[in-house]
Amino acid sequence: MNRVRWWLGWSLLVLFASPGLASGFSRLMVGMELESIDGEGIDGGSVRLRDHLGKRATVVLFWASWSDNSLPALRRLAGYSEAIAAGDLGVVTVNVEAQAPTAEERARVAALVASEHLPFPVVMDLGLARFSRFGVVAVPSAVVLGKEGRVAELLIGYPLVGRDGFFRHLDELLGKGAPARPP
Numbered sequence: 001m002n003r004v005r006w007w008l009g010w011s012l013l014v015l016f017a018s019p020g021l022a023s024g025f026s027r028l029m030v031g032m033e034l035e036s037i038d039g040e041g042i043d044g045g046s047v048r049l050r051d052h053l054g055k056r057a058t059v060v061l062f063w064a065s066w067s068d069n070s071l072p073a074l075r076r077l078a079g080y081s082e083a084i085a086a087g088d089l090g091v092v093t094v095n096v097e098a099q100a101p102t103a104e105e106r107a108r109v110a111a112l113v114a115s116e117h118l119p120f121p122v123v124m125d126l127g128l129a130r131f132s133r134f135g136v137v138a139v140p141s142a143v144v145l146g147k148e149g150r151v152a153e154l155l156i157g158y159p160l161v162g163r164d165g166f167f168r169h170l171d172e173l174l175g176k177g178a179p180a181r182p183p
Contacts, residue, residue, distance in 0.1 A: 025143070025154055026135025032151050034060065034143060037094055037130050039123040042110050047121040052090030053149050056083075057173035061093040062131060063140040065108055069158035073140040074118060076167065080174075081119045088174055091120035096131045096139060144170050 028034070034049070037060060041047040052058050059077060063070035074093065083089035097105045101124065113122050125131055138157035144166070146152040152173065155166040 025141065025156070026137065028134045028143065028151060028154065030151050030154065033149055034145055034151060035133065037092060037123060039094075039125065039130070042095065042106070042113055042122040042124055047092060047123045049092055052092050052121075053145065054147065055090045056088045056147055056175065057152070057170055058090035058092070058145040058149075059142055059170065060145070061091070061140055061142040062096055062125075062134075062136050063093055064095060064097050065105075065112055066097070067139040070140045071112075071116075073142065073158050073163075074116060076163075077120065078116065078118055080170075083174055083176075084119050089170075092123065093118070093120060094123045094125050094130050096125045096128055096136070099128050100126070142166065144173065146173060 036049055038046070038048045038050075049058075049060070061073060061077060063073060065071075077091055077093075080089050080091070084091060095109050097109055101109070106124065109122070109124070123130070140155075140158050142155040143151055144153040144155075153166055153169045155162055
């Protein structure tokens with residue numbers, strides 16, 4: 001009986017402690033189609049996910065300026081600017097700054113986007129509707145969609161181990177060798 005308890009306990013520990021096995025998107029899994037994340041862009045224009053689909057891959061990144069790992073994640077994605085410009089990669093980011101961002105918070109996000117010269121659109125997640133719909137539990141978190149628009153990879157948080165595998169998979173979808181590095 002003790003052996004069964006030990007194996008059960010060990011199995012649960014491995015399941016929940018392994019970054020690739022525990023899901024950080026409580027309502028999203030590999031193989032699913034991503035629902036619309038359409039919304040108002042930081043520039044006031046409209047951002048539609050479907051405008052960025054149908055490429056070799058599309059990345060959706062949930063981020064916030066208060067998250068220490070969001071800026072490195074944004075910079076790493078900006079390192080794919082050639083693939084974005086060539087039409088091989090679509091990127092849409094979703095800012096989850098606050099439930100109801102103040103004018104000051106919106107200005108801080110706009111300033112960050114401008115200073116980093118991000119080559120992709122930023123949706124302001126007003127009311128955190130998208131954050132809640134997909135069950136995001138860590139910021140930043142990202143989704144890679146394959147050409148057919150289905151989830152191919154999930155990145156929960158921005159862990160050292162997990163992010164390298166995430167970008168390796170993205171590079172495979174793009175037909176590249178070495179992962180892109182921040183500019």
